[in-house]
Amino acid sequence: MNPDLSRLQSYPFEKLTALKAGITPPSNLREINLSIGEPQHPTPSFIVDAMQKALTTDLGKYPTTKGILALRQQITQWLAKRFPELAHVTLDPERQVLPVNGTREALFAFAQTVIDRRKKNPLVLMPNPFYQIYEGAALLAGASPYYLSCLAENNFQPDFDAIPADVWADCQLIYICSPNNPSGTLLDKLTLRKLIEKSDEFGFIIAADECYMELYADENQAPSSLLAVCAEMGRTDFKNCVIFHSLSKRSNAPGLRSGFVAGDTTVLQQFLLYRTYHGCAMPLAVQTASVVAWAEQAHVKTNRDLYREKFALMREILSPVIPIEIPPASFYLWQKIPISDTQFVQQLYLTQRLTVLPGSYLSRTIDGINPGENRVRIALVPDVEDCREAAHRIRHFLETL
Numbered sequence: 001m002n003p004d005l006s007r008l009q010s011y012p013f014e015k016l017t018a019l020k021a022g023i024t025p026p027s028n029l030r031e032i033n034l035s036i037g038e039p040q041h042p043t044p045s046f047i048v049d050a051m052q053k054a055l056t057t058d059l060g061k062y063p064t065t066k067g068i069l070a071l072r073q074q075i076t077q078w079l080a081k082r083f084p085e086l087a088h089v090t091l092d093p094e095r096q097v098l099p100v101n102g103t104r105e106a107l108f109a110f111a112q113t114v115i116d117r118r119k120k121n122p123l124v125l126m127p128n129p130f131y132q133i134y135e136g137a138a139l140l141a142g143a144s145p146y147y148l149s150c151l152a153e154n155n156f157q158p159d160f161d162a163i164p165a166d167v168w169a170d171c172q173l174i175y176i177c178s179p180n181n182p183s184g185t186l187l188d189k190l191t192l193r194k195l196i197e198k199s200d201e202f203g204f205i206i207a208a209d210e211c212y213m214e215l216y217a218d219e220n221q222a223p224s225s226l227l228a229v230c231a232e233m234g235r236t237d238f239k240n241c242v243i244f245h246s247l248s249k250r251s252n253a254p255g256l257r258s259g260f261v262a263g264d265t266t267v268l269q270q271f272l273l274y275r276t277y278h279g280c281a282m283p284l285a286v287q288t289a290s291v292v293a294w295a296e297q298a299h300v301k302t303n304r305d306l307y308r309e310k311f312a313l314m315r316e317i318l319s320p321v322i323p324i325e326i327p328p329a330s331f332y333l334w335q336k337i338p339i340s341d342t343q344f345v346q347q348l349y350l351t352q353r354l355t356v357l358p359g360s361y362l363s364r365t366i367d368g369i370n371p372g373e374n375r376v377r378i379a380l381v382p383d384v385e386d387c388r389e390a391a392h393r394i395r396h397f398l399e400t401l
Helices: 003-007 012-020 045-058 069-082 102-114 132-140 165-170 189-202 226-232 265-278 284-295 298-318 341-352 384-400
Strands: 097-100 123-128 144-149 171-177 205-209 241-246 259-263 332-336 375-379
Touching: 003 132, 012 341, 045 284, 069 097, 069 259, 069 284, 097 102, 097 265, 102 132, 102 171, 102 205, 102 241, 102 259, 102 265, 123 132, 123 165, 132 144, 165 171, 165 189, 171 189, 189 205, 189 226, 226 241, 226 259, 241 265, 259 265, 298 384, 341 375, 341 384
Parallel strands: 123 144, 123 171, 171 205, 205 241
Antiparallel strands: 097 259, 241 259, 332 375
């Protein structure tokens, strides 16, 4: 067996299942689950229709790993329209874009491609809390994770200025997440620019997980992308920079398993080589549905409006009993709570039949500090009425503490 498998930790939801084991919640309350970031708004019908139509013709064909040109072209058009800085940059659909089966698969496979395990002490830097795929990808690529604690005093983002030079020297890959999971905070352009300059100095690759990019609070302040900052710097080759996007959150299509990576031509050439052997070609019907999804924008605005409505009602209902800060993006509340996060989750489920995720399950303890302690992640993914009911239950629970 691969010895690195023994280094993997239990996934947060396995821990959550164990935490709730043996608890009998009130039978008169229906279950509400706000622990998993699985969008539950309806998938737009035009996406479903496009896929159903394609199924009648495309199941008898092998898809290529590189994907159909129409999809890659549509992705480059979306990038140019979504990020004004890229409007005058000619993104090459042949060399700078690859379709992937959702960001989870791609974020994991990416580390297997870019890590050189022959070098001494290869490091993969990542935010802490984090999406656990980053950690597993690093370990199974033969590297060591290096955790960058994201604390309130630094807007729940890594403090890149505090990283020692010897760590930068050993860094081969850094995962960044903006908008951040779980806090929803953003890396500003100046920070991204400085990180790119560090990459130039030390030669590491930046993997920007931007899968929550289209879920933002202010319609007039859309978050920016790592590639947009590259373009502002005149780096149209996007050297050592790769972004990851998905239709799961943007278009309420987590089951479609469709996303893309874009950026550095040299890096993506090697990633394509890896993927050719990996056996991860996207089914043609999924590609066809993805083309129409990336081409249409109105449903994404509707999606954002629904999340804004849910954040607003959570603040209205909960503010009298606990401070609520609405994040600039994502669909999570990264909520500070008055007792331990595991105790909070257990008691909330026991009394209210409502599940949220302990913050410590998304984090690692570094220098005696776990950035997720005394916080829970609340995913506002059910419909508005379920979120309203959940808010009232959480308020009632807090009032009994």
